Amino acid sequence: MTARMYYDNDADPAALRGQTVAVIGYGSQGHAHALNLHESGVNVVVGLAPASKSRPLAADAGLRVADVADAVRDADVVMILVPDTAQKAVYDAEIEPNLRPGQLLMFAHGFNIHFGRIDPPADIDVGMVAPKGPGHLLRSVYLAGGGVPALFAVHRDASGTARARVLAYARALGNTRAGVLETTFAEETETDLFGEQALLCGGVSSLVKAAFETLVEAGYQPELAYFETMHELKLIVDLMYRGGLNFMRFSVSDTAEYGDYVSGPRVTEGAKVAMKDILGDIQSGSFAKRWVAEYDSGGAEFARMREQDKHHQIEEVGARLRAAMPFVNPVVVEAGQAQAAASGAGAAESRPKEAAR
Numbered sequence: 001m002t003a004r005m006y007y008d009n010d011a012d013p014a015a016l017r018g019q020t021v022a023v024i025g026y027g028s029q030g031h032a033h034a035l036n037l038h039e040s041g042v043n044v045v046v047g048l049a050p051a052s053k054s055r056p057l058a059a060d061a062g063l064r065v066a067d068v069a070d071a072v073r074d075a076d077v078v079m080i081l082v083p084d085t086a087q088k089a090v091y092d093a094e095i096e097p098n099l100r101p102g103q104l105l106m107f108a109h110g111f112n113i114h115f116g117r118i119d120p121p122a123d124i125d126v127g128m129v130a131p132k133g134p135g136h137l138l139r140s141v142y143l144a145g146g147g148v149p150a151l152f153a154v155h156r157d158a159s160g161t162a163r164a165r166v167l168a169y170a171r172a173l174g175n176t177r178a179g180v181l182e183t184t185f186a187e188e189t190e191t192d193l194f195g196e197q198a199l200l201c202g203g204v205s206s207l208v209k210a211a212f213e214t215l216v217e218a219g220y221q222p223e224l225a226y227f228e229t230m231h232e233l234k235l236i237v238d239l240m241y242r243g244g245l246n247f248m249r250f251s252v253s254d255t256a257e258y259g260d261y262v263s264g265p266r267v268t269e270g271a272k273v274a275m276k277d278i279l280g281d282i283q284s285g286s287f288a289k290r291w292v293a294e295y296d297s298g299g300a301e302f303a304r305m306r307e308q309d310k311h312h313q314i315e316e317v318g319a320r321l322r323a324a325m326p327f328v329n330p331v332v333v334e335a336g337q338a339q340a341a342a343s344g345a346g347a348a349e350s351r352p353k354e355a356a357r
């Protein structure tokens, strides 16, 4: 069975005509949603805490800014784009008390609905548009006239208009230019967590570190190990992105391709068992429970692990080497900020990232 894709023609902007969308939060996703919607002709208000450092940013971008409670009262659609761990507190204090029947509450990730941390009243529509890309890409691709693909879901359609409004929202974000795919909150949440843990963030960074350490421990030069294990990874991933594994194998030497077939599976022996375990922890809710408890108790373990990996040898070697390669547009992450590393580099993404709390 192939999934149905929805494109611009399947999403009628009229479903949001005359409506106001409150975008709560102005971080990675928040700024992109607010600006893309605004430029697509949707009436947008950005809901932020009175002391939020994002207020001047949003206002300078020409957006209307209000306290969260006022933004919710003003809106027909409320999109929650604060970090997943912070959503419940913001929802309980400022969103739920101001909801009224017929409003559509939206998410960009199903975590809080799926794990039962947020349970909206029965007369509220609940939907999701989850772009398959970080916020700065959602924004830059839209500006260039394209769109990043997204998943959408309707958890509850009390008004009978939820589905049309969710699709119109995805269109205003630019997603339907590339195609959107329907899912459920359960499927989106479980696959998203699995992907980032087993492969995209966790699996890949563990493989890179293990390969780097193996070379350095065997006496090879760390700088060479960096180029081999982290720098070249992008070149390989770019080939896969354009033409799948077949194009990567078409492009590399026969020696590399033969080694791929005979040695690759030795690296991941046992990996599928671990992946099934990880998926089990996600499906049972035990990962969510552990992460929420960690966040609620102050995030000490999270901070310790972050600090430890920050000083891994590959990070220190890599930062030095990248500074001499302006073409990679290098950035350094310091005190929760990402900043351009080398003069002469193009504009790097520079935005604050909230700490665990």
Ligand code: NAD
Pocket (backbone or CB within 6 Å): 025, 026, 027, 028, 029, 030, 049, 052, 054, 080, 081, 082, 083, 084, 086, 090, 108, 109, 130, 131, 132, 133, 134, 135, 353, 354, 357
């Ligand atoms: P973020 O970390 O960029 O933070 C968003 C904003 O929330 C901050 O800029 C700040 O204005 C506000 N905020 C931070 N801490 C807060 C707190 N304790 N109380 C109230 N407000 C607070 O968040 P994000 O990465 O944009 O994620 C927002 C949502 O989008 C999440 O549900 C996430 O899963 C989802 N999502 C993110 C991405 C991504 O690439 N970042 C991709 C798809 C979906």
Ligand code: MG
Pocket (backbone or CB within 6 Å): 192, 196
């Ligand atoms: Mg994801």
